[in-house]
Amino acid sequence: MVNAGVVGFKCFLIHSGVEEFPSVTESDLHSAMEQLQGTDSVLLFHAEVETTSSQASSVGQPTDYSTFLASRSDDMEVEAIKLVCRVCKQYRVRCHIVHLSSAACLPILRQARADGAPLTVETCHHYLTLDAETIPSKATQFKCCPPIRGKQNQESLWGALKAGDIDLVVSDHSPCTADLKLLKDGDFMKAWGGISSLQFGLSLFWTGAQKHGLSLQDVVRLQCYNTAKLCSLHHQKGSIQAGFDADFVIWDPHASYKVIMLLHRLLVYVTAG
Helix, strand or coil, rough: CCCCCCCCCECCCCCCCCCCCCCCCCCCHHHHHHCCCCCCCCEEEECCCCCCCHHCCCCCCCCCCCHHHHHHCCHHHHHHHHHHHHHHHHHCCCCEECCCCCCHHHHHHHHHHHCCCCEEEEEEEHHCCCHHHHHCCCCCHHHCCCCCCCCHHHCCCCCCCHHHCCEEECCCCHHHHHHHHHHCCCCCCCCCCCCCCCHHHHHHHHHHHCCCCCHHHHHHHHHHHHHHHCCCCCCCCCCCCCCCCCCCCCCCCCCCCCCEEECCCECCCCCCC
C-alpha cells in the first residue's frame, strides 16, 4: 500500500465502536513500526487505552454528561500517549495523535518531541469551543471520544496552540443518522460518539482565535499548511504559491451568525460562535 501511494494509516488503541475496525495491541504497533521504518508514511493514533479508572463501573445517571466524562478520564489519553511516544522514539517512524482532548498529555508530548520523536498532534474545534460545564443532561449531540472536557482544560489547549505544542486544528467530522444519537432517551453511555460540524469549522476557529491572540496567518498554518504537510501534500496544497492548487476560501471575517442544532438525514451540532 505504501508503494501504491498510501501516505498514512490510522489505528485505535481502544475499541473503535465499529466491529470491523478492531483496536491494536502494543505488539501490533511494533510490527507496524518495523514495516514502516525507512518510509515517509505516518501512523495515526486514536490515543485512548483502557485503564483501571475506565474499567470501573460508572457511578451516576447515564443521562448526565458528568457520568460519561468520568468514564473517559484523562489518564486514558495520558497512558495511550505515553505508549505512542515510546514506540515513536524507538523506531523514529512518523506518528500523529488525532483529536487530542486532554491537556494533561501536553508535557509528555513536549518532552517526546524535544527528544527527537517525529510526532505531530491535532486538536478539534469542539474541544476549543465547547466545555463540559455547560453541556446539559440528555444532550447526547455533545458526545464524542475522547470527550469534551472542562473550561480550564480548554484554555490549556489554546495555550498549547499559541506555544506550538499542537500542530493542527481539524474537525474530526463524525456524522451519524439522528436515531443513533438517542436524543429521546438522552443516554450518553449508549449514544453514538461523534460530532459533525465540518461546515462551521473555520468560523468557530476564527472566533476563538481572535479571543486568544492568534492571527489569520496562524489560522492558515494550523488549518491549511500543516494539514497538507501531514498528508505529504504541502508541495501542492496549503500555501498560495505559483503552481499550487487554488483551494481558496472567501468569507467575511467580521460577520456573525448563530447556529442551532440542525436535524436532517444526518445530525449536525455546533454552538453559537
